[in-house]
Amino acid sequence: MMRMSSGLAGPVALAAAVGFYNTSCPNAEALVRQAVTAAFANNSGVAPGLIRLHFHDCFVRGCDASVLLTVNPAGGNTERDAPPNNPSLRGFEVIDAAKAAVERSCPRTVSCADIVAFAARDSVNLTGNTFYQVPSGRRDGRVSNATEAFILPGPNSTAQNLTDGFARKGLSAEDMVVLSGSHTIGRSHCASFLFRNRQRLAAGTISPAYQALLEALCPPTTGQFTPNTSEIDLSTPTVMDNNYYKLLPLNLGLHFSDDQLIRNATLAPFASAFAANETLWKEKFAAAMIKMGNIEVKTGTQGEIRLNCSVVNPGSSAAGIEMMMAFPAGTSDATADEVATS
Incomplete structure (x- = not known):
């Protein structure tokens, strides 16, 4: 441990x-x-x-x-x-x-x-x-x-929205990227990603196969009001690991806000470092949780x-x-x- x-x-x-x-x-x-x-x-x-x-x-x-x-x-x-x-x-x-x-x-x-x-x-x-x-x-x-x-x-926040929001609470851009890694476990409702991801599909920032999977999960007939949910991390959704970061360059980030971590020049190096080194991310995550808790x-x-x-x-x-x-x-x-x- x-x-x-x-x-x-x-x-x-x-x-x-x-x-x-x-x-x-x-x-x-x-x-x-x-x-x-x-x-x-x-x-x-x-x-x-x-x-x-x-x-x-x-x-x-x-x-x-x-x-x-x-x-x-x-x-x-x-x-x-x-x-x-x-x-x-x-x-x-x-x-x-x-x-x-x-x-x-x-x-x-x-x-x-x-x-x-x-x-x-x-x-x-x-x-x-x-x-x-x-x-x-x-x-x-x-x-x-x-x-x-x-x-x-929110799940549709831009990189600037995210960093500004965390900064107001005394947390750095790195803290924000670190804490976003908690998305490696858990689920999200269709309303959090469905329609914004259709825009991402047109922009080429989400895998077409992944978006097709999400569309099937969240049928257009029910749209954003469906109670359906999706795992945020497709590979290891019940384990706190660094696979969340590994999925982002593959255009497999569930939320627009997740995808923003690799589209922003300031944030991308942090996401890349955590994708390459799980121990580093876990150390940073523990410290950021303590900091956030204060x-x-x-x-x-x-x-x-x-x-x-x-x-x-x-x-x-x-x-x-x-x-x-x-x-x-x-x-x-x-x-x-x-x-x-x-």
Whole structure:
């Protein structure tokens, strides 16, 4: 098994610490691992779902488990309801099972945000035999707005869209290419690729045979509304390896955004390097996951430790709304959330 340390090169500092729960809940990570392993044994598809869940959480309001909320204390739909997440985002039931196990052992101690980060790490380990230490100590947010989920990079994003979006979160172009490698496992709905790939066929950037396969999977009579899905990596769809990068030069990238990695002069060298060296990619991937898991985290007295990952704690709802009303116009919900205490 490849094991990675939590050390990071670059300007991003760890806001939490490895072993944060060693005293307060020493079996926290083991309990999460047990829940993920049990779910994976029943359905290996939960692994890519949990990795994606962590990514979608961190890119909106930071890694604060806001993506898990089903009710917005301020009113309106939550991130979980937004089209970038619904109905494709999955793994919620695994997080709930892990949280229940942790609460039985250590009540009111381990955040949902940390459980999501642990579950993503365990999913990487189960599918790619790569283990890395996860700094913990994140706190859970109290706000979740559906409209904010639209900042997530989409399958039709250009290279510039992708690099700009990641840069806004403190991640480099290389980090973006590295993390895109998570597409080596999992599936994607027809709506994510079908029509844009018809344009790629005309441009000669997708294999005609591959596109014919996708057209058969996603019949024109149902178009983008079909519930059908396709594996993203045709060769080893359940294994975290570098075959994703190897398929791109063969015009076998499923999404337009995948194909962009080899069409852009800045990004292509990274994709080529990872196609040639799987060990290099796994090392970079572990480091990038740690870095991503540190985006805009809440620590100390910020946020709260949710008792139920899908709702804020009793009393938080009213307090959160009062806090936001107390701020003058022009102050963001994010600011109000950061200064609120549990």
